[in-house]
Amino acid sequence: MAVLVNKDTKVVVQGITGREGSFHTKLMLEYGTKIVAGVTPGKGGNDVHGVPVYDSIKDALKEHDIDASIIFVPAKFAYDAVMEAIYNELNPIVVITEGIPIWVTMKLVNEAKKRNIYIIGPNCPGIIVPGEIKLGIMPGHTFKPGDVAVISRSGTLTYEISKLLTDNNLGQSVVIGIGGDSIKGITIPEALRLLENDPYTKRIVIIGEIGGIEEEKAAELIKKGEITKPVVAYIAGKHATLRTGVSFGHAGAIILGEMGRPESKIRAFNEARVLVARLPIEVIDYLKTI
């Protein structure tokens, strides 16, 4: 048992008949994820890797118990797919889809929040509880069970660091790829709160990036003592002057100040006594000291 999902979580795959949906359904099934149904509007009656396909979640619910959803539909149909999952009270809803307009995500996330439903993503690798359930697109063999939780804004960097953890015998209680979009479901601070109450998590790794203020807000929580478990962080983009010029005008400067820059994030973590790794491998070194 872990946060959000576990080995008993029954899952529907929305967009199961698509290329990615079908491919990853296979991999998730191989990992042991209990995928009980798939949904693709207009493809009801088919099956994909032995999973029956329905036109709608409601139709799938007539035949199966379903807890959670993972969504692979193209961006154009994402609003409807996520809304359908929300209406049917699935929780959590993992949105793999990338390219969803920010205003659309904003509406979806606010609607889910109103109904106390967790969205992971969009544009994310999903969530994995090693050895129990993989609800995402991460390569399963990279992970192994343990007590380190990983929260990450980056997809591939998550795999990178998780592999280092695994190779160094630091198993994971849960790895949550919260996604790279500006507006998202679960944020770093929200994930921290969940993990603080998770008995299987002893230590936490945050993989951040330049931009946004989630890392600063996370550091604030830790500093206030609301998160007591030890945390190690890595920030990608320290040397990236890449995104300068992509500031948000005076308005952004007024609201954000210096927040969003790598220095701001590192400073905030330092002030919260969170160790910030310079190289990915340092995450391992730091974890071993705490």
Next chain:
Amino acid sequence: MAVLVNKDTKVVVQGITGREGSFHTKLMLEYGTKIVAGVTPGKGGNDVHGVPVYDSIKDALKEHDIDASIIFVPAKFAYDAVMEAIYNELNPIVVITEGIPIWVTMKLVNEAKKRNIYIIGPNCPGIIVPGEIKLGIMPGHTFKPGDVAVISRSGTLTYEISKLLTDNNLGQSVVIGIGGDSIKGITIPEALRLLENDPYTKRIVIIGEIGGIEEEKAAELIKKGEITKPVVAYIAGKHATLRTGVSFGHAGAIILGEMGRPESKIRAFNEARVLVARLPIEVIDYLKTI
């Protein structure tokens, strides 16, 4: 003290600088209503019959305590005006304005309901607690204090019957003109629930009309025993074949069946043992027997 409003209720008039707003502000003040402020966007700084005018409710709230609002703005501006009152948590909000599109009213009423705010109207005469407060456009001298509550879908017919009550020494605890639009704030059943819990109300008069299903729903409540106070009803439009042809297609027939017709309403009330007056004056006769 009565339902929704009383002599201490502090009121803002929205649309106070308009012809109707200004005229009725004067009459309400004369009746003793505590109108503490008026709002007309862009007219802040003026005054109307000694009442200071502000651009926004928020600006008025800086200087005054305000509980309730009465709205006289033209239909075109009604959405904004009602929404402003809702945002500022005024309660109740009496909407005199007529001609508001039904889809607009639907959105407003749903929004108010979410926030537990009562809307009276639109297209209504308002509410009066005789001797205490007049929050509406009814002729004040027609009413006098007592223990009969009146709920009415009609404007002028309310005055008519209230005058009969007054002339026959049957004073009123409160008179609520809920308005004639198809979608409205407080409905007859909702008003009944409020009155059931009002210690100043002993008897209730319902003034209904053909169309809609409020009377049938009210009868249902009474029949179920949720309303225990004696009720007398009058239904306008008994001989009006006027609105036939204005049925709502098959869809209306499926949803409503026979409901909405005068016979349906009279039958429902009869089944709930509510006396239905044939002539307005019979309301008085019936009230005297119960």
Next chain:
Amino acid sequence: MFLYEHEGKEIFKRYGVPIPPNGVAFSVDEALKIAKEIGYPVVVKPQILGGRRGKAGAIRFAENDEELIENAKTLLSMDIRGERVERILIEKKVNIEHEYYIAYLMDFFERKPIVMFSTEGGIEIEEVARTKPEALVKRYIDPELGMKSFLALEILNDLGIKGREARKFVPIFMNLWRAFSESDLLLAEINPLVKTIEGEVIAVDARVMVDDNAEVRQEWIKEFKEKRGGRESIEYRAKEKGISLVVLEGDVGVIGNGAGLTMATVDLVKEFGGEPADFLDIGGGAGPEKVFEAIKSLTQLPGIKVILMNIFGGITRCDLVAKGIIEALGKLNLQIPLVVRLTGTNEEEGRAILEKAGIKAYTDMIAAVKKAVELSKEGR
């Protein structure tokens, strides 16, 4: 306001709900011209606002000019439940494989839109709803979130329509929803919604009602009204002046302020043995002009014997009503008696104005109604 079938279909078309090729004709010649364009076989349908044409046997077919001429003639001289047929719709006949039913309706009491769909469309749909409720799905729509395509699929699935077949209906659900929610409609009903032998899904009928209050933001309502003509009617002209008038068949002209009071007045005229000639509501806050126009309208009704005016001032002020009456008396050369009942806001001022002109207004409604009925009988 109800729309004619062809008007409703025009709205549907704008929103991408498929309809058969068609045209509206006011004469046999026009009908032939349209048929030539769209090709036979055609359906010929009287355009009326009352509905239930099907049951009245007023839907005809034509394979050629001869049949069209005959049917068009018959229909254009028809009266359906009291409604004169002035226009007919000539429409390409479709090859029906199956008839469905779909409707969006505003549920006033629940304050939410409702969607209905049935696999058993046609004129017996109410019967289906009663005797075979499982063939008709009703569902409320969250007004904030609106209709969703997955809701359409859920409804279709519940009726056993699945997969590729279900997908065909989804655009109808979505496009009809847009028409309904963006055009201030209160009812948008398609019965039957037809699946053709060729596999298309087409709206073969359209029953549409639009909110009268929405005219300010729906430009097309005005356009439709202008095209409708009928502007010579007394009711239409009254409406132009902001007066709600329905002509009945009696001889007591009724004017009231507020729908409830006016209805009650009509009821009372009946109760006391009179025959109301009309229902005329001057609305709330009427000034002298409206009162003048109201009286003027009634003078144009044939067979009217007396005018009964029942005013209880609220937002309407008695003094302004009195001024309107004086003006009407001065200008209209009224040949029939006027019974006035006047009370409420600014009553004193109003009475004073009338008394100066020698009119004694009643305070009591019943007395006024009795007087009017009495006068109408004297005049018979």
Next chain:
Amino acid sequence: MFLYEHEGKEIFKRYGVPIPPNGVAFSVDEALKIAKEIGYPVVVKPQILGGRRGKAGAIRFAENDEELIENAKTLLSMDIRGERVERILIEKKVNIEHEYYIAYLMDFFERKPIVMFSTEGGIEIEEVARTKPEALVKRYIDPELGMKSFLALEILNDLGIKGREARKFVPIFMNLWRAFSESDLLLAEINPLVKTIEGEVIAVDARVMVDDNAEVRQEWIKEFKEKRGGRESIEYRAKEKGISLVVLEGDVGVIGNGAGLTMATVDLVKEFGGEPADFLDIGGGAGPEKVFEAIKSLTQLPGIKVILMNIFGGITRCDLVAKGIIEALGKLNLQIPLVVRLTGTNEEEGRAILEKAGIKAYTDMIAAVKKAVELSKEGR
């Protein structure tokens, strides 16, 4: 994507936010033509995406042709913070009575739009926010309900702008909101918003950012991009292929999958003493074509010494990446070494494909980065 000032103003204009008469010029001749049309005096403003022109002293005025020629020439040969000035905006000068500030911004963390307004607009607005916070009002907007004119009045009232004066600003609030919320904007800023001596309220600048993901539903984004030109640039062509490329100044070509991993790779190149030549993210789920295009793009960068490819397969499959590499090696006649790091989904299959072609891919990122940096130094 940031919009040029003139593009932002085009959006504003569509939604009824007033802007001064203007035109965009790419040459002195064009500038003169525009000035002739709109009349002197004019303001001449370089169109750049970086912002903060004001502080760079790059906003000029011209009273006549002579001054315009001089200023246009200067500006069109300018570089502002590394950005080449290719186009200038010629705009009718307005008579400023007072400068205000207004902005709508999407607050990503709170997931809500925010509106800001200040009575002290101009380039020092951030200073005002810091030192005189009472002169700047910020307010969150309920995303379901949107902006309301009464909220605008509340904000104006809070800053002491009332009555008739306040009413002048409300349309700006409402129209800018419509532009912001209907066009998928993330920022819509007017600084300064000017009240002219004549009493009008006009947007004198426009800082607008649009969501890149919205191109599918905002037709105009594509149009703007097409008009922008610059399509000869490597970055633009890469974007066309769905590849995110930013050219830097070093000699180690970096290709990664996923922004985070690619950024981390760039960081590591730096950490180990190398100089990244670019940031290139092939994104999630790339097939062989994208990999091919990515390598091809980098071969066009001048001074590049080595290509470092860092792939950790998730939704991206290693076998497809390997296929793309083989294709590139076959077709591109690569003159520089390629260091590949490959792990994750379908890793075995990918490695097998590469090994057949004699390429040994790294598993460890650090080792690969070190190797690439080493090769870049050998090549110097």
